[in-house]
Amino acid sequence: MKQFYLIVLIFLLGTNFLFSYSDTDTTANGYYLAGMKFVKLGNLDKAEYFFKKSLRDEKTALTEFELAKIYISEKTISGRAKARKLLIDALFRDPNNIQIRLLKAALMEYFSDGMAFNEYEEIIEIDSTNITALFQMGRFKEKDFNDYHKSVFQDDPFSPMLSLEEFAMDDFYESENYFLKILKLEPENPQALLHLSTLYEDLGKPEKGIPLLERLVKIEPNEYSAHLFLGLLCYKNSQNKKAQEEYKKALSLMSTAEKKDFTFNSVKELIKPIFKDKFEDFTDAELRLLIKEYWKIKEPLYLTKYNERLLEHYSRVAYANLRFSEPKENKPGWQTDRGDIYLRYGEPIDRIRFRPHINAGGRTQVKLKTDVWYYTDMVFGFTDDFMNGKFRFSTPTPGSRYVSQFAGNSYNFANYVKSVRNELYDPKFEGPKFKVPYQITQFKNLNNPNETDVYVSYGLDAADTLLKNNLYIYPHVAGFFYSDGYYNLQKSIVDTINNFNKSEVIITDSSKKMLVNSLELNLPPDSGYLALEVQRKTDKGVSANHVKLAVKKFNNSNLDISGIILASDIEAENEINYPLKRRKINILPNPSGIFTEKNKLFIYYELYNVNLKGGIGEVKQTLTLKKTDDRSGFSKAVNSMLNIFGMGNENKEIILTTKYQVTEKNPQIYFQLDMNKYEEGK
Secondary structure, three states: OHHHHHHHHHHHHHHHHHHHHHOOOOOHHHHHHHHHHHHHHOOHHHHHHHHHHHHHHOOOHHHHHHHHHHHHHOOOHHHHHHHHHHHHHHHHHOOOOHHHHHHHHHHHOOOOHHHHHHHHHHHHHHOOOOHHHHHHHHHHHHHHHHHHOOEEEOOOOOOOOEEOHHHHHHHHHHHHHHHHHHHHHOOOOHHHHHHHHHHHHHHOOHHHHHHHHHHHHHHOOOOHHHHHHHHHHHHHOOOHHHHHHHHHHHHHHOOHHHHHHHHHHHHHHHHHHHHHHHHHHOOHHHHHHHHHHHHHHOOOOOOOOOOHHHHHHHHHHHHHHHHHOEHHHOEOHHHOHHHHHHHHHOOOOEEEEEOOEEEOOOOOEEEOOEEEEEOOOOEEEEEOOOOOOOOEEOOOOOOOOEEOOOOOOHHHHHHHHHHHOOOOOOOOOOOOEOOOOEEEEEEEOOOOOOOEEEEEEEEEEHHHOEEEOOEEEEEEEEEEEEEEOOOOEEEEEEEEEEEEOHHHEEEOHHHOEEEEEEEEEEEOOOEEEEEEEEEEOOOOOEEEEEEEEEOOOOOOOOOEEOOOEEEEEEEOOOOOOOOEEEOOEEEEEOOOOOEOOOOOEEEEEEEEOOOOEOOEEEEEEEEEEOOOOOOOHHHHHOOOOOOOOOOOOOOOOEEEEEEEEEOOOOOEEEEEEOOOOOOOEO
């Protein structure tokens, strides 16, 4: 019975098929209409059958066009070849048909970019406003520019390198012109806005691409890639705050998988060499905690509300995905060899692309297209081994006719470098970097034995200021931050200063003037990290100084001594407005450590727990003064070495010994040294 039903079913289906054929108009147009019907139904086999029958009766451009689309959809070499012949015939019959020409141009991309470009050019000759043709021509020239930008031709390692930058710039201007034409016709064309902005980025002019992407995010506010690339260009243009805002929007619009790949998987790869074999033992939850700590440790500037190192990472991932992705393999750019190096070490100082060529001298060799990236102390080579645009680490290929133009083994070198240096990062701020001299001094907190008074005094170049109403105008924000040994921020003070009084100015070498300020934190004795950060308001210039610091625990019973301040003046008057004050003593520190006969040298320190007999304590002071080399950080801040109470060192130059009496248990000691007899310096 089941077999009977099956036979009946087959018969009915066959009958329907015959009826569908028999009901068809047997003219060429009827077969064409039947073919279109099956195209809409998704039955391309039947559609092909009817289109062929139509062409047997009558050759028409429209039928050839539809049949060509079916052959192209097969995604085979033979299918494309048949489609090409059909489209050539169709254009012979209807040479001004734009749709047929667009399909043929798109088909030619499988054969040759140059052939496709010529097809699009012919379309523009017929219709100069055709957006599709203009866009594809702009895209081809953009691709050529990216390919030839920073390219050279070198016949052999001993021949001079011939730059091809002139040809690359020709491609740039052509591409720019096509995209600008589109935007003149369609000001809100999203693809033209995106491609023109990335074209400017590749030329090193992100500021020209930013307005285009700002228009794009208004047109497509929910497209994460628009926000992502706007963030990238803002970051490259030192607009860090805006970059952070755009990255935040982009991440909120990503799918869960996209966001995980961008923010988690990429960082896993970055930190993997740090933990070596133990890395595979971590769970995802543990890795997320490690990543959180990693970014906390790498924070270069506490004054801002965002982490500049994290912005750099997002920018590296965004750039790698923009430039190095392999869509056919569904591989994001940061996972490629070039992307991996860019992720870790950032933008190379220079990069050169060696053009491919055939060396016919002796044994014929094909010199493959090769990228060489130069860093300060590293060089990496990447080779397009299979001439498909997928660059891999350059490796030696003994005996092969296909050779890289980079002599080293970048695969082995990259693995070695990653094992000893998992990343390179030079902080990038919104303004220029500048240096400030500073000194750190610690004193006993006489009110709370569990805390230590820590001061940082810093100096700013008065030449960068304006003098108005006897005030030096130097608007800036200064921050003094202390983190524990695990980089957890414990205490901080942020001060906004707009001007300095003349009493806060010192004269250093060569009559240079320096503006001085001091900040104070009361800290528990422990080992941690201290940061002095200064950001100018005028140009957003930044001085970020991060050092390890052991906060001293002062003795509460035995004789102890504070840190030592090198100062330009000390006054015991309340009306003097100096930046550092200890009890009733006003101090004008000299963080430069430079003293001359014009710039007096004062010494200030405090003693604790002096043994008083009959209300008087005997103190013997031995002072060693030594001229030092120019150094940075804490050493530079106290670069006149002072040793008190016999704590001396070798290579002494000037030794001063003094005996005196004190009447306080915790006396303040200060005095002036006459520098007239000594050579100018530090």
